[in-house]
Amino acid sequence: QSVLTQPPSASGTPGQRVTISCSGSSSNIGSSYVCWYQELPGTAPKLLMYRNNQRPSGVPDRFSGSKSGTSASLAISGLRSEDEAHYYCAAWDDSLSGWVFGGGTKLTVL
Amino acid sequence: EVQLVDSGGGLVQPGRSLRLSCAASGFTFDDYAMHWVRQAPGKGLEWVSGITWNSDSIGYADSVKGRFTISRDNDKNSLYLQMNSLRPEDTAFYYCAKGSTVTFRDYFHSWGQGTLVTVSS
DSSP: OOSBBOOSEEEEOTTOOEEEEEEOOTTTTTTSOEEEEEEOTTSOOEEEEBTTTBOOTTSOTTEEEEEETTEEEEEEOSOOGGGOEEEEEEEEETTTTEEEEBOOEEEEEO | OOEEEEEOOEEEOTTOOEEEEEEEESSOGGGSOEEEEEEOTTSOEEEEEEEOTTSSOEEEOTTTTTTEEEEEETTTTEEEEEEOSOOGGGOEEEEEEEESSSSTTSOEEEEOOOEEEEEOO
16 A cells, blocks of 8 residues: 555546646655656656656656645646556655655556 | 666575665766665555665665665765565565755656566575
8 A cells, every 4th residue: 555645547548638646645745845757668767757846857848747735746738659657656754754655557548 | 877777686585685786877976865666566666765875864664674774885886785584575676766966855866777576485
C-alpha cells in the first residue's frame, strides 16, 4: 500500500487532455514539494515535473503540474501515443523522514 | 551528460549479502546527494536510502533499516549499497538516482538503468 494515492489507470485519445491525481497528507504533500516521474516501457524513470509545477528542460509544455493542500495533479494536454507510460508522484515525508511514492498510474492512449 | 551505471545485482539466497555499485559521470559528484530507489517486478517505486553530498546525513526506509548500508566515495565518483540479511521481498530492480542538491530531501534528478536483485533459494 503506497503512502501517496494515485488512480491505477487513466486513458485518453490522441489530442485529449488527461489529468492524473495524487493524494497524500499533511506530512508529505501538505508540507513538501511534489515531483512526477514518467516510466516508459522497459526504461528507467525520468523526471517529468519538480517543485510542483516546474518542467525540466526537454519536457514539452503539454505537461503541467499543480498542487493544492494535500493533493497534486499532473495534466497532459494534446495527448500523444508516446505519452503511454506509467506516471509516479513523489514527495518527502516529514513523519517518515523519507521519500514516498504513489502507486503509479498507467496511462493508455487509445 | 549525466550517466549513472548501476551494477552488482544477481541471484542470492535469503539471508546472504550483496553489494551494489553506481558509477557516476557527467557531473560534479560531490555536489549532490544520492539515492537508491527500488522497484519490485511489476510493482511501483520505493525509496530505499539517501545520502548527502558529504555523507554527514543518511536516511533509510523502515523496510531496510538495520540491514542495508548506503555509502559513497567522492574520490571515485561512486555510490554503494551494502545489503545484508536479504529477504525474498527485497527482490527488485535497484536504481541509483542523483539528487538535485546537496540534501537528500530534494527530488531525484536522474536515474541509472537499474540492476536486478533476486533473492531466492
